[in-house]
Amino acid sequence: MSHAVHAVLSSLHVHPVKSLRGCAQGSAVVEPWGLAGDRRWMLVDTGGKVVTQRQHARLALAGAECGADGSLRLSAPGREPLTVAVPAPSGTMTAALFREKVEVVLADDAAHAWFSAYLGAEVRLVHLDDPAHRRPVDPAFARPGETVSLADGYPLLLTTESSLDALNSLVAQGEHAGEGPLPMNRFRPNVVVSGTVPWAEDDWYRIAIGEVSFRVAKPCDRCVVTTTDQETAERGKEPLHSLARHRRAGSDLLFGQNLVPETTGTLRVGDVVHILE
Numbered sequence: 001m002s003h004a005v006h007a008v009l010s011s012l013h014v015h016p017v018k019s020l021r022g023c024a025q026g027s028a029v030v031e032p033w034g035l036a037g038d039r040r041w042m043l044v045d046t047g048g049k050v051v052t053q054r055q056h057a058r059l060a061l062a063g064a065e066c067g068a069d070g071s072l073r074l075s076a077p078g079r080e081p082l083t084v085a086v087p088a089p090s091g092t093m094t095a096a097l098f099r100e101k102v103e104v105v106l107a108d109d110a111a112h113a114w115f116s117a118y119l120g121a122e123v124r125l126v127h128l129d130d131p132a133h134r135r136p137v138d139p140a141f142a143r144p145g146e147t148v149s150l151a152d153g154y155p156l157l158l159t160t161e162s163s164l165d166a167l168n169s170l171v172a173q174g175e176h177a178g179e180g181p182l183p184m185n186r187f188r189p190n191v192v193v194s195g196t197v198p199w200a201e202d203d204w205y206r207i208a209i210g211e212v213s214f215r216v217a218k219p220c221d222r223c224v225v226t227t228t229d230q231e232t233a234e235r236g237k238e239p240l241h242s243l244a245r246h247r248r249a250g251s252d253l254l255f256g257q258n259l260v261p262e263t264t265g266t267l268r269v270g271d272v273v274h275i276l277e
Contacts, residue, residue: 007274007275009209009267010194012024012025014038014066014190016066019042019043019051021061021064028266030265038151040070041126041150042128043126044095044104044123050097050098052225056121059233060229062074062118063075070086074114084111087108089129097150102128103134105127106127128149131148135147137154138153138154143260146260154217154218155258156259158190158257158259159187159189162194162195162196163198168180170246171238174242180238182239186227190259195273202219206276207274207275208273210265212263213263214262216258218258219258226240
């Protein structure tokens with residue numbers, strides 16, 4: 001297999017709260033369960049079930065920035081900014097993250113009130129206190145001991161600029177052409193790679209980005225969140241319409257690859273990407 005010597009890391013993104021707007025960063029530390037600060041917080045409803053853009057598209061317009069101490073600085077249209085401290089370890093509650101149960105710690109009441117007022121629905125903010133032990137990666141695609149934050153299923157998500165360009169060409173040829181071209185933030189990746197041919201990532205098994213190596217676990221199955229304009233919170237038909245026609249595997253509509261770190265270290269925008277296998 002040819003080594004993609006011209007492939008480079010073109011952008012890095014951390015999403016401190018699951019389903020809120022991400023933060024572009026020049027560098028990020030890779031921990032065994034994902035990028036430092038990525039998806040360590042999420043919202044749950046009164047029954048403890050995860051709340052995402054699937055239920056509330058307006059979450060796309062809310063942002064969270066991580067402080068050096070792990071605290072959050074929340075912002076959203078029509079709301080005063082709020083700083084939320086990492087909750088003290090005073091016992092956990094069980095949350096339902098899709099089909100999984102995970103132990104999390106409740107944030108303070110001010111955070112619950114802030115989000116509930118913004119969404120017009122009663123929700124609570126929770127924190128993953130111990131990512132090393134709380135949640136294993138899907139055993140069908142994991143090795144023993146691998147864990148993940150509150151991401152959908154895997155520590156990191158990789159996308160490539162060339163595959164997005166190819167997808168946008170398909171969108172432009174379809175019946176919903178007016179929705180394109182779509183920006184990369186629809187796919188909420190952690191790492192974006194440039195300098196490859198379209199869909200090259202389908203054939204990767206192991207890669208190194210700078211000093212950190214990763215196992216490519218499986219392609220990413222996409223959901224309705226990708227149809228949500230991350231600037232307006234309006235939903236459309238794309239990219240799912242085009243993915244269903246051109247990137248379907250069974251019932252899965254595929255874009256991007258899920259990564260599991262093999263080592264830890266720091267990623268920096270501009271790092272060379274090497275295809276190891």
